[in-house]
Amino acid sequence: MSEHSLSHQAYIAIKNRIIKREYRRDSYTSENQLVEELGMSRTPIREALHQLQSEGLLKIIPRKGILIQQLSLKEIRDYYDLRLAIELQALRQLQGYLTEEHFHPLEQLISRQQDALEHQAYDRWLEEDKSFHRYLMSLTNNDVFLELSDNIRQRVYYQPDPLRRHAYYTASTEEHRAIVAALRNQDIALAERLMTTHILRGREKAVSG
Numbered sequence: 001m002s003e004h005s006l007s008h009q010a011y012i013a014i015k016n017r018i019i020k021r022e023y024r025r026d027s028y029t030s031e032n033q034l035v036e037e038l039g040m041s042r043t044p045i046r047e048a049l050h051q052l053q054s055e056g057l058l059k060i061i062p063r064k065g066i067l068i069q070q071l072s073l074k075e076i077r078d079y080y081d082l083r084l085a086i087e088l089q090a091l092r093q094l095q096g097y098l099t100e101e102h103f104h105p106l107e108q109l110i111s112r113q114q115d116a117l118e119h120q121a122y123d124r125w126l127e128e129d130k131s132f133h134r135y136l137m138s139l140t141n142n143d144v145f146l147e148l149s150d151n152i153r154q155r156v157y158y159q160p161d162p163l164r165r166h167a168y169y170t171a172s173t174e175e176h177r178a179i180v181a182a183l184r185n186q187d188i189a190l191a192e193r194l195m196t197t198h199i200l201r202g203r204e205k206a207v208s209g
Contacts, residue, residue: 006040006041006043006044007043007044007045007047007048007051008048009040009044010034010038010040010044010045010047010048011047011048011051011052013038013048014034014038014045014048014049014052015052015057018052018057018058018068019154023068027067027068028061028064028065028066028067028068029065029066029068030065030066031045031046031049031066034049034066049066055154056069056155057069057154057155071155071156073207075155076156076203076206076207077203077207079152079155079156080152080156080199080200080202080203080206081203082148082152083149083152083199084195084196084199084200086137086145086148086149087133087136087137087149087195087199088192088195088196089145090136090137090139090140090142090145091136091183091188091191091192091195092188092192093140093142094136094139094140094183094188095186095188096186097139098139098183098184102139103180103183103184105135106132106135106136106176106180107180109128109131109132109135109176110132110173110176110177110180112124112128113125113128113129113132113169113173113176114173116128117166117169117170117173120166122165122166122169125169125173129169129172129176130153132176133149134146134149134150137149156206168205171201172198172201172202175194175197175198175201176198178194179191179194179195179198182194
């Protein structure tokens with residue numbers, strides 16, 4: 001396997017651990033620890049760490065280790081405010097554009113979310129949630145929107161907790177249904193209000209834990 005492939009493999013492995021909060025708040029890890037955990041040499045791990053540092057997920061501190069970066073409450077709110085601005089603008093751009101060709105994939109995504117809930121597959125639910133919002137924005141053909149959205153989801157990471165999140169995910173799925181229904185009725189104003197409530201509720205959940 002090439003060094004590039006190994007560094008990408010290391011990047012994915014470390015990033016997944018960060019996103020799933022396998023590191024405690026303000027915790028450190030080290031190259032030595034990662035070499036042992038991942039069974040890789042230092043070179044691909046070092047390359048992966050530098051890439052993750054450039055994305056803001058960690059900070060390499062000489063002679064001390066690797067600090068896993070956590071967002072402050074203000075940063076979480078700021079990211080959600082940016083997400084709200086992007087997604088509302090996307091809805092406005094879709095006014096009069098959506099056809100049955102577009103609604104069918106949206107309804108399939110909601111159906112898959114419902115199935116994930118019924119099977120308590122919360123990681124899968126989160127992937128479908130990401131796909132739902134990303135699909136709507138993809139219809140604007142605005143690559144900057146998509147890039148910003150991906151960055152926001154990456155930074156405001158969370159770990160599914162079935163004991164605390166099932167009711168929240170269920171309500172979010174129903175909110176998706178309501179947003180799609182408003183779009184079907186060409187009621188963009190209602191869709192905007194529903195999306196605002198939806199995203200702000202997510203912000204409060206992210207802030208409160």
